[in-house]
Structure formats: structure tokens, C-alpha cells
Amino acid sequence: MPARPDPLPPAPPGHRRRSFLALSGVSAAAFALGTGRAVADDRTTGVPADPFQLGVASGEPEPDGVVLWTRLAPDPLAEDGHGGMPLRPTSVQYEVAEDERFTRIAARGAALATPELGHSIHVEVRGLAPAREYFYRFRAGRDISPVGRTKTAPAADASPAAFRFAAASCQAWYHGYFTAYRHMAEEDLDVVFFLGDYIYEYAINASNLWREGVSVAAAHNADVLTLEQYRLRYALFKSDPDLQRLHARVPWIVTSDDHEVVNNYAADFPQYDVSPEDFLRRRSVAYRAYYENLPLRAALLPSGPAMPLYRRLRYGRLAALHVLDTRQYRDDYPCDGAATGTCDEANDPNRSILGPDQERWLFDGLGASDTTWNVLTQQVVMASIDRTIGAGTSYSFDQWDGFTACRDRLFDVIQQRRVANPVVLTGDIHRSVAAELKADWTDPDSATVGTELIASSIGSNGDGTDTDSLGPIWLSNPHVKLYNARRGYVSCTMTPTELTSDFRVVPYVQRQGAPINSLARFVTEAGRPGLNPA
Known part of the structure; x- marks a missing residue:
């Protein structure tokens, strides 16, 4: 008899004040045990063989520790969302060592993987040395x-x-292989920033399954709506060996965009013909599955359809890392839901892509920063992009162009508080783009406020091309210095004096084995924002 599927949590009003426990049925004990805080017993009997098929991962690096993640799934594509695990807690032991042979143990312990959280664990290891390589299992x-x-x-x-x-984003498994990750894993990286669209919610069928040589069961040919389906979708995407290898190679710092829930949602507005209650129920299970499948701290645990995803980390005196959420708190699309065009409402001073609380948090953090660089990792394009060549103007309201007053407030803070060396990392558009952020978008000679590096997709939109119909439009904006429609990522080296950004692309992803090429390289000097070809 198949395991009973998890019910959808209710979606009452006032959801932001409702606890995650009330909405999802996850007990406080089950959650705490999954973090490795304490385990009173050793429940190791009856564990199915080969439970680590979704791999291992680490994330959220701090000077004294990291988050270690795994999810037990001996049958990861089981359609009930439980990955082939029995519906009971299972003890998982962990070890952290200074060497790959585990002869010098730095930390060890145990956590309970519970069915309430998809048998995932998020161990917050403390007491480690700063700036140190460790191994774990x-x-x-x-x-x-x-x-x-x-x-x-x-x-x-x-x-x-x-x-x-x-920096990477947009990994539609069905559109192609994650070959770019194979090459990324060969670099000696300190961190991978993932900027959104870890999964996609669309039905997978013959119309969009471009990854050669694979097939999927009929259960995948449905839009993702339930917790079971979201868990299954993560398992499918995480089955990619190159993704698993990169997760096991380097810690990740992640944020989500729209497709982890549903395309183009804005805060509580789904953009589709569903009731607010149904949408918030969907967002609740989507956020829960997101937490279950990524190396996130307990502080980021969702509370129903709310997830406190924006946060700040630090890389010594070199960089402050401001992780933003431009999806959960934004105002709805202006002008009766228009996605593009010209619209006075987009310039409404009350509109925000961050929401008032996150704006205040970001501005205060930038103003107080004492690091050489300030990195904003976020989802959608910040640079203003006029999408009409010649007379007239047209903009995308899904991006910061739909929230011009919020962007102006951010740039005012950067200039007035003399925020050091802002660099914006962006995903979303499936293109490699390098742009300078200008104080006055109508004047190319105005001050450059910061630098934006936009990572192409890892797999979304298939092989891509060197240019496309949007290329001339983007490049007609003088602050755009690079546009390319191949798949790839941005690799960066930051020092006290400069930032070198290397845009790396692969010629194809729909079949395996693509080489990697360096498309373009830029240098941004500390104290002189902008892009200099290297």
C-alpha cells in the first residue's frame, strides 16, 4: 500500500504571524532533531539501502562553521514524495574532518531525519577554524x-x-545537461552563489524535454502544485551528477526567484486565475520543499507561506554579502498586471521590489558596512533596460524597472553614505550580461554607481546562441557592455584592489560533453565602479 501523502497545510489569513508548525504539522522536536541539536536514541534499524542518492551539500559558511545537508532517498523519484523512506524518523550520523581520510576529526554527532521534513537534515556545525577546508560525510x-x-x-x-x-541561476533540467557545473567544480572556489530558479514548476513532456537520451515517468507531466510534487521535482533536478558534484565540492549561498513556486508571482499575487487562499497554500508547500532540499540554517525555516530568506554574511574585511529576496515582498505588477510597456505607476514612489522592512535592513546594512566590497546577490535585472530602439520607451516591470523609486532610493543610499564598491549579482534572464549602474539612465556620462554581473542559465532555454533578437535591444542601452545568449556562469576573483569577472559559456547543453569557453573578462577597480575589458 503506498504511503499516505502529506496533506497541504491550510492557508489562513494573517499567515505571516502563523507558525510553520501550525501550517505544516512539523513538530518542534522533529525540526530540532533535524538540525543535529540532540538525538536521544539511535534509530538505524530498517534503513533502506543506498539512501544517499541525492548527494550531500554544504552552505552558509561562517568563520566558525557551516550547514551540512543531506536528504535520505533510496528511491528518490518515488511519486509519494518520501523518496522510498519509511514514515518514521531515522538517525543520521555525521563527521567533519580536517583531512579527506578522516584521521583528524573536527566534529561529529547525529541528527534525526524525519518524514515531516522529507527525511532531510540541516546540521549546523560550530567550533571550526576560520578560512579552513574541511571534509564531511x-x-x-x-x-x-x-x-x-x-x-x-x-x-x-x-x-x-x-x-x-x-554565480549561477536557472537550471531547467529538462532543457539540458548541467555541464557548466562540471567545469565550475574544477575551479578552486570559496563559494557558489545561486540566484534563483533551482527548479521549474512546469509539466515535463515531449514539448520541452530537450535533454537528449532521457525520459521521465508520467507523474512529471503535470504542473507542480503539491508537496509531493515539489519534492519529486527537486529529486529529479538533483539527480544530475554534475549538480551533485558541485554541491559536494564547495559551499553554496542560495536565494530563490519565482519558479521555485510559480512563474512571475509577486508577493501574495500569483498572476494566474487562482484564489489567494489556494496560492498561499501552494507557496507554503513550495517554500517547505525549498528548505528541505537546500543547505539552509534553521533561522531560514519557512513559517507557512513566509520564508525569511534575506540575510547577510561576511567574507572577512574583504566583502559583505547581502542576500536579497526580490520576489516575496514586492508590489504587484503595475498598470493592471502589465508585464512590459511604459507605465506611470511603475514610477510610484510607494512601490518597492524589496518591501519596507527589507529596504530598511538593506540600507542600514550598506550604510554600516566596513568592508572593501559590498556584494548584492539577487534575482532580477537591476539596470534599466529600454526595450525600444529609437523613439519611445518600453520596460520590463518584472525587473527593477517596475520599481524605479525603490532603485532610486538604493542608489541614493549608495551615493550619500559612500557605500564602498557595490557589485550586483543577478540571474533570471538566461543571458550573460555585464552592465554599469548609472546615476542617470538618460545620460551615459553620468556617474557610475555600481557594477552588475548577470549570470546566464545553467540549462534553461537549451543550447542558446551567441546572440538573438534581444541582443540589439539590450546593446542599444549604452551602459550594457556585454550580451550573450549561451548557457554558462560568471566566475569571479575579488581582491582588495580589484574584481575580475570571467563570463564562461558552453556551446551546447542538450547533449553531454560540451567544453567551456571564456566569453569575456572584465576588471572593476576598487574605488572606481564600472567595467574595464581585461
């Missing part, structure tokens, strides 16, 4: 997981010589 029953490698951040007052990171 898990054991459940008789099985030992693959070994993962991670790094802690430098001490808050340290002055590291360099910070190596990559």
Missing part, C-alpha cells in the same frame, strides 16, 4: 554517503588576499 544504517568538501569563511576582522566565487 554521513552514515545512515550501513551506508556511508559520498564525502563532501567545504570551507569556512575568514574571521570577521581578517584581511583575505582573495575571494573566489561563481
Whole structure:
């Protein structure tokens, strides 16, 4: 008899004040045990063989520790969303070592993987040394997981010589192989920033399954709505070996965009003909599945359809990392839901893509920052992009162009408080773009406020091309210095004096084995925002 599927949580009004426990039925004990805080017993009997098929991951690096993640799933594509696990808690042991052979153990412990959280665990390891490489592994029953490698951040007052990171986004599994991740894993990175669209909610069928040589069961040919379906979709995407290898190679810092829930949603507005109650129910289970499948701290646990995703990390005195959420708190689309065009409402001073609380948090954090660089990792294009060549104007209201007053407030803070070296990392558009952020978009000679690096997709939209019909439109905006429609990512090296950004692309993803090429390289000098070809 198949396991009973998890029910959808209710979606009452005032959801932001309702606890995650009330909305999802996750007990406080089940959640705490999944973080590795305490385990009173050793429930290792009856664990199905080979439970680590979704791999291992680490994330949220701090000077004294990281989050270690795994999710037990001996049958990851089981359609009930439980991954082949019995509906009971299972003890998972973990070890952290200074060497890959685990002869010098730095930390060990156990956590309970519970069915309420899809048998995932999020162990928050503390007491590690700063700026140090560590190795980790898990054991459940008789099985030992693959070994993962991670790094802690430098001490808050340290002055590291360099910070190596990559930015990636938009990994539609059905559109192509994640070959770019294979190449990214060969780089010596400190962090991977993932900028949104870890999964896509669309039905998968012959019309969009472009990844050659694969097939999927009929259960995948449906829009994702329930917790079981979201869990299944994560399992499918996480089955990619290159994604698993990169997760096991380097810690990730993640944020979500729209497709982790549904295309183009804006706060509580779904953009589709469903009731607010049904949408909030969907957002509740989507956020829950997101938490279950990524290496996130307990502080980011969703509370029903609300998830406190924006946060700040630090890489010594070199960089402050401001992780933004431009989806959950934004105002709805202006002009009766128009997605593009010209619209006075887009310039309404009350509109925000961040919401008032996140705006205040960001502005205060930027103003108080004492680091050489300030990195904003976020989802949608910040640069203003006029989409009409010649006379007239047209803009995308899904991006910061739909919230011009909010962008102006941000730029005012950067200029008035003399925020050091702002760099914006963006995803969403499935294109590699480099742009300068201008104080006055109508004057190319106006001050450059910051630099925006837009990572192309890992797989979304298939192979792509060097240019497309949008290329001339984007490049007609003088502050845009690069446009390319291939798949890839941005690889960066940040030092106290400069940021080098290398846009890397692959020629195809619909079949395996693509090489990697360096498309363009830019240098941004500390104290001189902008893009200089290298």
C-alpha cells in the first residue's frame, strides 16, 4: 500500500504571524532533531539501502562553521514524495574532518531525519577554524554517503588576499545537461552563489524535454502544485551528477526567484486565475520543499507561506554579502498586471521590489558596512533596460524597472553614505550580461554607481546562441557592455584592489560533453565602479 501523502497545510489569513508548525504539522522536536541539536536514541534499524542518492551539500559558511545537508532517498523519484523512506524518523550520523581520510576529526554527532521534513537534515556545525577546508560525510544504517568538501569563511576582522566565487541561476533540467557545473567544480572556489530558479514548476513532456537520451515517468507531466510534487521535482533536478558534484565540492549561498513556486508571482499575487487562499497554500508547500532540499540554517525555516530568506554574511574585511529576496515582498505588477510597456505607476514612489522592512535592513546594512566590497546577490535585472530602439520607451516591470523609486532610493543610499564598491549579482534572464549602474539612465556620462554581473542559465532555454533578437535591444542601452545568449556562469576573483569577472559559456547543453569557453573578462577597480575589458 503506498504511503499516505502529506496533506497541504491550510492557508489562513494573517499567515505571516502563523507558525510553520501550525501550517505544516512539523513538530518542534522533529525540526530540532533535524538540525543535529540532540538525538536521544539511535534509530538505524530498517534503513533502506543506498539512501544517499541525492548527494550531500554544504552552505552558509561562517568563520566558525557551516550547514551540512543531506536528504535520505533510496528511491528518490518515488511519486509519494518520501523518496522510498519509511514514515518514521531515522538517525543520521555525521563527521567533519580536517583531512579527506578522516584521521583528524573536527566534529561529529547525529541528527534525526524525519518524514515531516522529507527525511532531510540541516546540521549546523560550530567550533571550526576560520578560512579552513574541511571534509564531511554521513552514515545512515550501513551506508556511508559520498564525502563532501567545504570551507569556512575568514574571521570577521581578517584581511583575505582573495575571494573566489561563481554565480549561477536557472537550471531547467529538462532543457539540458548541467555541464557548466562540471567545469565550475574544477575551479578552486570559496563559494557558489545561486540566484534563483533551482527548479521549474512546469509539466515535463515531449514539448520541452530537450535533454537528449532521457525520459521521465508520467507523474512529471503535470504542473507542480503539491508537496509531493515539489519534492519529486527537486529529486529529479538533483539527480544530475554534475549538480551533485558541485554541491559536494564547495559551499553554496542560495536565494530563490519565482519558479521555485510559480512563474512571475509577486508577493501574495500569483498572476494566474487562482484564489489567494489556494496560492498561499501552494507557496507554503513550495517554500517547505525549498528548505528541505537546500543547505539552509534553521533561522531560514519557512513559517507557512513566509520564508525569511534575506540575510547577510561576511567574507572577512574583504566583502559583505547581502542576500536579497526580490520576489516575496514586492508590489504587484503595475498598470493592471502589465508585464512590459511604459507605465506611470511603475514610477510610484510607494512601490518597492524589496518591501519596507527589507529596504530598511538593506540600507542600514550598506550604510554600516566596513568592508572593501559590498556584494548584492539577487534575482532580477537591476539596470534599466529600454526595450525600444529609437523613439519611445518600453520596460520590463518584472525587473527593477517596475520599481524605479525603490532603485532610486538604493542608489541614493549608495551615493550619500559612500557605500564602498557595490557589485550586483543577478540571474533570471538566461543571458550573460555585464552592465554599469548609472546615476542617470538618460545620460551615459553620468556617474557610475555600481557594477552588475548577470549570470546566464545553467540549462534553461537549451543550447542558446551567441546572440538573438534581444541582443540589439539590450546593446542599444549604452551602459550594457556585454550580451550573450549561451548557457554558462560568471566566475569571479575579488581582491582588495580589484574584481575580475570571467563570463564562461558552453556551446551546447542538450547533449553531454560540451567544453567551456571564456566569453569575456572584465576588471572593476576598487574605488572606481564600472567595467574595464581585461
